[in-house]
Amino acid sequence: MNYWKILIHPRLTRMRSENNTPKVCCPQNRMSCTQDMVKMPTSIVFSNKFNKYMGFSLEERQRLNIHGLLPVCVRSTQDQMYVLESNFRSIKTNIGKYQYLRIMRQGFERLYFKYVSEHVTEVLPIIYTPTVGMACLVYGMLYRGISGVYITKYDCGHMVDVLLNWPDRKSVKAICVTDGQRILGLGDLGANGMGICVGKMELYTALGGISPEKCLPVCLDVGTTNANLREDPMYIGLREDRLQGKEYEDFIEEFIQSALKAFGCETLIHFEDFATPNAFKFLKKYQDQCCYFNDDIQGTAAVGLAGLLGIQRITKIELQDHVILFCGAGSAVMGLTALLKKELKARGLADDELAKNIYVYDHKGLITKKNENIPGDIADFAKDMAPIKSLEEVVEKIKPSIIMGATSAAGLFTEKILRSMAKNHERPGVFAFSNPTNKAECTAEQAYNFTEGRAIYSAGSPFPPVEFNGKRLTPGQANNCFAFPGIVLGVMTAQAETVPDEAYLVTAHTLSNIPSPEDLASGKIYPDIGCAKAVALEIAIKVCEYLFKNGLARLSPEPEDIREHILKNEYQLDFCSSLPETWEYPEMEPNPKPKPKPNPTPKEQKKK
Incomplete structure (x- = not known):
């Protein structure tokens, strides 16, 4: 349901007299009036997608029934950007800045992406390399809520059901997926690899202008060879050795088919940070089967070749x-x-x-x-x-x-x-x-x-x-x-x-x-x-x-x-x-009153 469509028209908050002229509710009958009013759920107004925080105008606050829940101050977008920037720059460590941005992302989606887009030079090293690597090392400690879908090896046969649990499933047009086996140069980080997919897809939006509701980060949790992670009490993934061989390849095949079934054959599937042999194996298998992309191989290749062409231009x-x-x-x-x-x-x-x-x-x-x-x-x-x-x-x-x-x-x-x-x-x-x-x-x-x-x-x-x-x-x-x-x-x-x-x-x-x-x-x-x-x-x-x-x-x-x-x-x-x-409508003619039916005659009553 589109909850914004149920907002009540301002005119409908007024009563009408018998001669069809409007009159404002008086305090005495106010209680009876409010019983008929449709209120916007506060959880929707302050949801990540729609929340404007102190950017709601006074009229919006009254119409949306959130007046009084915020201070009287109304801040422009730039005012709020200034507050975000001041908080961001006051934090001394990169990992602390990463944590702050995660909080902003989960509470103030549009404001967050505007900030990233306008401060790319400053923010990119935090949500992307190099800080995202450090964040993945301690991702279990930083985890604050839903950021993507986790599929484990025990979900085989039910991957479509898991994918369709994503709240914005009808909007998904792109998936960034990792199995966490080769995160940057840090090795096997298992389920902590989700941080990489989240960071990549945030750049889809901040740099590519792709709506975040179209993007779905996915982590394939098939275990990890990292013994330190398996013994870490804060680790969020399966504490088991990594799935391998044919069983692993069948798992990937089911994921690909499940993603296409859940979201459509035109869905882009972006593979990220898979181990080199697996990355090339899957690229060769799926590149011509679906809309498939591996950034570690193909994205890096494009950037590297651009550099070589640049040297050709200089020399x-x-x-x-x-x-x-x-x-x-x-x-x-x-x-x-x-x-x-x-x-x-x-x-x-x-x-x-x-x-x-x-x-x-x-x-x-x-x-x-x-x-x-x-x-x-x-x-x-x-x-x-x-x-x-x-x-x-x-x-x-x-x-x-x-x-x-x-x-x-x-x-x-x-x-x-x-x-x-x-x-x-x-x-x-x-x-x-x-x-x-x-x-x-x-x-x-x-x-x-x-x-x-x-x-x-x-x-x-x-x-x-x-x-x-x-x-x-x-x-x-x-x-x-x-x-x-x-x-x-x-x-x-x-x-x-x-x-x-x-x-x-x-x-x-x-x-x-x-x-x-x-x-x-x-x-x-x-x-x-x-x-x-x-x-x-x-x-x-x-x-x-x-x-x-x-x-x-x-x-x-x-x-x-x-x-x-x-x-x-x-x-x-x-x-x-x-x-x-x-918008305005002209005054409408009142509905005609129905004509009263004549009383039945004794003969008609007898027939009944």
Whole structure:
């Protein structure tokens, strides 16, 4: 039921005299009048979705029967934003700020998203990397109420029923799901992984303008291998070892089919922080079956490729002529190398040509043809050369112009490595993708100091600017928030049945072209985080155009102006009136009085 429709028209609170003229209730008959009044339930008025707190006008307070429940002061949206900002900045620790924002999110939805959207630079490191990682470590202690759906291995056969327990089930159009096995670089956090899905979907709204009622975070609680968590009295998940093998794969299959059955075949299913082998297995299985997306693989790949294209813009050296060294063989690198192959093939390079200048290094050393069990498509980049264990020796040997790390090995890019790259290249590219900050392969300060300030440096988490020889150097942030909100918005707008790899190439090129020539001159290959919402819109438009052009969109008819269509349908961050619109009617003719029936005659009575 839409409770707002039962609000009583102001005229109906008045009485009418016998000659149909209105008269105001007097104190004597006030009690009898109120017995006929329809009151808005206070629980609805102050619900997370509709609560304006002290933003309710005096008229709204009286009409909604909440007058007196709030102080007399009426605060504008900006006044309330100022209060929220003052409280947020008064908290000294990041985890404390995270707790405060969780409270705001659960009590003041629209105000919360407006604050996040307008303070992205300040808030993003709290609700996303790096603080969300710390929050997931202690999620049981921070848990304050319903934020998503948990499905355990004991819900097999009933997953549809569990999903349909979600209060806004009729509105759900996107799901972000994790099994918590590989949360950032922190390992298996089990049910605590819900914090990641919540954070991702909040950026759907704050940056992509997608209504929060369309978003459903889901945690698949299949146990955890983390013994410390299982013994933690505050842990909120199953205290059992993780489900594996065929039983685990059947569990995922039932979830996918249940989600499509519960919410429709056009529902976007976003997989997040699954272990690398599982992530690729499910991507290969489901990408062409449904509207499926893996941000760790595909979102990271789009952002990483955008960075490579940015270095191409700065150095004026074609991408295929750069010597690129990838460190790590997990989902991020595997996804990025696969997308890079598609980019180079689109440029007309043959398989042997595109692999010539690309090297991959993992914990065992440089990947060569002598390696066994090489994961995924990385085998295409295995080199016919002697194995090298030391990364420093690899750098000295192949002289990479670009090095990318996604290893969670803090300090992997040593002073010797960085100095070696600076010796061989005027503008070496250095990417330290690992999250959170303390897992980065090198810091911005190290990258600039050991390359004489010439490095084109970007990281997965934010680093502060660095002063070098009187020059202020601002590191780039290769953050997935530049990709997934726009990808998701474009896909949902077009109502795509599937999301092909080419959509991520579109994303990468769109993102790489956003920095201005002035940005490039200062070494910036990514936009400022504060521009993330504008970036999401541009990516959504390009992705949407691609889907329509290639017959992958279900929305009909195609909008004449996609930008206008998206903006018209985006989630509104500003408060509107809480009262339904009313309008005047002319005075209506009174209903005619029924004519009295004549008394029956004796003959008619006898017939009866």
